[in-house]
Amino acid sequence: MLIRSWDRGTEEEWRAWLAAGRDFGLLAANGPAGSGPVLVPTHFLLDGDEILLHLAAPNPLWAAVRADPHVTLSVTGDYTFAPGHWRGEPGTPTSYYAAVHFHCTAEIVESRQGKADILNRQLAHFQPETPDVRVVPGEKPFGPELSGIHGLRLAIRKVDAKFKYDDKKPAEVQAAIGDRLAERGCPLDAAARTQLLRRNARRLP
Template sequence: MYIPHYYKNENVEEIKEFLAQHSFGILINQLDGKPWATHTPLELDKDSEGNDILVGHIAKANPQWRAFDPESKVLCIFNGPHAYISSSWYQEEEVPTWNYIAVHIYGTLKVLSEEETMSFLYKLVDKYEKDSDNPISLHDMSPQTLRQVKGVVGFTIKIEEIQAAYKLSQTRSQDHDRILEELQNRKDAGSQLIAKNMKESNS
């Protein structure tokens, strides 16, 4: 994606933390000559050689997997918070804009075996159930229920390129205090989270 240099984030550890917190992404490849996208959890992990990878799954009923090709790249998009920025908050006349955080990852995809897919699904469910009042585990489910795993395709994506845009009013330092005040006065979650990220980036 196009990222002006002052919005580009190249802090790998910060980006990894973002991916851990915003792992519900969009997987994009080409299917029959047109872009195809699926919204799905894409979990950051490492392979046996220590390379950073994403691990995910989609339904076999989804034709996207039939175009999975280890020789071609896929794109994964992860969206963070975003908020409208009114130029009425600026000291000088300017057009309004939008602050946001987004990460694009390019890589090559490898389809997992059924056994590998099941291992990933155990970890995925355990991760998101751990804070539940009554957590479930795939370990406790019947073989009949777990046969549903035959209806999904698991995969890993070897991360080959990361593009991270953190647009947080970096070019408006003279207006930061006013922008923060206005964002914090808004009730929507996007404005609150963008304000939080702006404060942290300046600390």
């Protein structure tokens, strides 16, 4: 991912962005030679410098990870299209978006207790309203189902974060584009406008 100096995200910025409910991404692993990457849409749990998730045992990702444990998790959101005539000279259109790429080393978790631990941490995050619903190996209703999944721990090696919202333009132009997004009101414009104005606020005195 190309990241210019004006749209690079800080760690504080991308962590806050993800913590606001962005916990679904695209996990990519190197596939067999000539086949292209294996791509898996998945929920995940970011915990410090580690990412936890689980997938069904038949998923083709497992063979790819066993062959090469280096994987990338991509999270993208708050995107929209900015017409060229909004942006001043030379009038080129662009895309606005936020994106975080986690470059990780993957560890497959196959023990029943290890898988239960990952599931329980995910349940606590995604389903906090049911604290009594937990996975215990060997106990119904979920324990017997553990054989159908594998867990995955991703140790984060590097993070690339990009918030592409025309920070290279003058602050007043960027703010005017925010007004145009509000006027247009397409389904994705509001989230992109929030990011654009947040970035713009950092620049204004």
